Amino acid sequence: MASVTLKGNPVTLAGNSLSAGSKAPAFTVQGADLADVKLSDSTGKTRIIATIPSLDTPVCHAETKRFNDEAAKLEGVEVLVISTDLPFGQKRWCGTEGVDKVKTLSDHRTAQFGKDYGVLIQGGPLDRCLCRAIFVIGPDDTVKHVEYVKEIAEHPDYDAVLAAAQG
Numbered sequence: 045m046a047s048v049t050l051k052g053n054p055v056t057l058a059g060n061s062l063s064a065g066s067k068a069p070a071f072t073v074q075g076a077d078l079a080d081v082k083l084s085d086s087t088g089k090t091r092i093i094a095t096i097p098s099l100d101t102p103v104c105h106a107e108t109k110r111f112n113d114e115a116a117k118l119e120g121v122e123v124l125v126i127s128t129d130l131p132f133g134q135k136r137w138c139g140t141e142g143v144d145k146v147k148t149l150s151d152h153r154t155a156q157f158g159k160d161y162g163v164l165i166q167g168g169p170l171d172r173c174l175c176r177a178i179f180v181i182g183p184d185d186t187v188k189h190v191e192y193v194k195e196i197a198e199h200p201d202y203d204a205v206l207a208a209a210q211g
Contacts, residue, residue, distance in 0.1 A: 046162055046192035048175050055196065057175060058155075058164040062190050068181045069160040073126055073149040076135040081124075081149050083185065090121045090188075091181040092209050094200070095163045095174040098129050099137045099148065103176070103197055108143060114206060115145035121209050128152045128173050162192070176200065180208040 046061040047054070062068070068083060075081045083091075094111055096104040108125050115123040123146040127134070134148040151157040155172060158164030163174045178200045180189035189208030193200050 046175075046177070048192055048194055048196055050168065050170060050196045052195075053168070055168060055170070055175060056166045057162055058166050059159040059162040061162040061192060062179065062187050064187050064190055066187050068179070068185045068187050071157040071160060073151050073157050074131050074153060075147065075149055076131050076138065078131055081147070083181070086122050086124075087185060088183050090183055090209050091179075092118075092121060092123045092205060093161075093179040093181060094123070094125045095158070095161065095177045095179075096125060096127045097165075097170050097173040097176065097196060098127055099125075099134060100129070103199060105141075107176075107199060108146060108148070109141060110202060112143045112145045114202070118206075118209060122147070124149055126151055126157060126174065128155065128158070170196070178205050180205060 072080050072082050111123045125146050126149045131150045155164050158174050163177045165173050176193040176196050178191045182188045
């Protein structure tokens with residue numbers, strides 16, 4: 045299980061951590077149009093999956109904007125940003141911020157994605173939110189890169205993520 049903190053305080057995560065080389069767990073989350081979105085919808089592409097606590101926080105905001113900018117430069121790579129924010133809020137945020145290259149997706153209904161990827165926070169002020177993590181999933185649904193960001197309030201290693209997605 046990944047070890048992460050929020051402002052220095054340990055956070056309990058549900059599920060088990062993923063590691064590079066493992067098969068990415070199948071998932072179904074909800075898109076901004078309220079339709080189901082599955083991992084299998086993008087099989088054959090490389091996927092960067094960024095999990096965040098909420099688009100309405102400064103680091104999540106900046107991270108999603110950065111991945112939106114990077115996504116325009118990545119051929120054959122799809123960027124998915126998953127949180128437990130409601131799809132309505134995600135859609136509003138993307139429209140306000142001009143974010144149109146990444147897909148914001150919601151795990152609010154069951155939090156099963158969060159459990160299967162080991163990112164669902166249990167207890168504390170962010171209960172039922174997702175911790176900050178990055179998964180690069182290859183076209184064959186194999187996990188190529190994993191980063192559970194040690195401190196939720198910090199940014200991921202963007203260079204490592206982008207290198208894994210392009211490699």
